[in-house]
Amino acid sequence: MNTHLLKGSCHCGAVKFEVNTPVAPAARCNCSLCRRKGALMTPPFTADQLTIKQGEDALTLYQFNTRVAKHFFCKHCGIYPFHQTRKDPKLWRVNIGCLEGVDPYTLDAGLSDGASLSVVEDA
Numbered sequence: 764m765n766t767h768l769l770k771g772s773c774h775c776g777a778v779k780f781e782v783n784t785p786v787a788p789a790a791r792c793n794c795s796l797c798r799r800k801g802a803l804m805t806p807p808f809t810a811d812q813l814t815i816k817q818g819e820d821a822l823t824l825y826q827f828n829t830r831v832a833k834h835f836f837c838k839h840c841g842i843y844p845f846h847q848t849r850k851d852p853k854l855w856r857v858n859i860g861c862l863e864g865v866d867p868y869t870l871d872a873g874l875s876d877g878a879s880l881s882v883v884e885d886a
């Protein structure tokens with residue numbers, strides 16, 4: 764799939780961003796956090812592909828386990844728009860459900876084996 768400039772936002776609209784990434788191959792991650800969120804993610808892309816247009820101050824950072832990955836969520840509506848990956852901290856993924864004009868339920872979902880990257884069990 765071609766790379767497109769896509770607009771995205773959290774649920775309440777406090778956080779708005781643009782990202783230049785294909786949405787396929789989309790993946791779900793099986794780590795303990797993503798398992799609970801169930802979000803379908805874009806393929807990884809480099810940080811310069813992502814522009815936060817609004818609401819950087821509304822983002823809260825959540826880290827766990829190896830504390831390498833950075834999981835950002837909106838402190839108002841709780842929606843998680845993107846994260847910085849643990850496999851390579853230069854890479855990011857966006858929650859496809861936050862993107863305008865993209866239906867995550869029409870995409871095939873691959874599996875990203877985040878669980879195997881954890882250093883303790885159930886992380």
Ligand SMILES: [Zn+2]
Pocket residue numbers: 773774775776777778837838839840841842
């Ligand atoms: Zn929000």
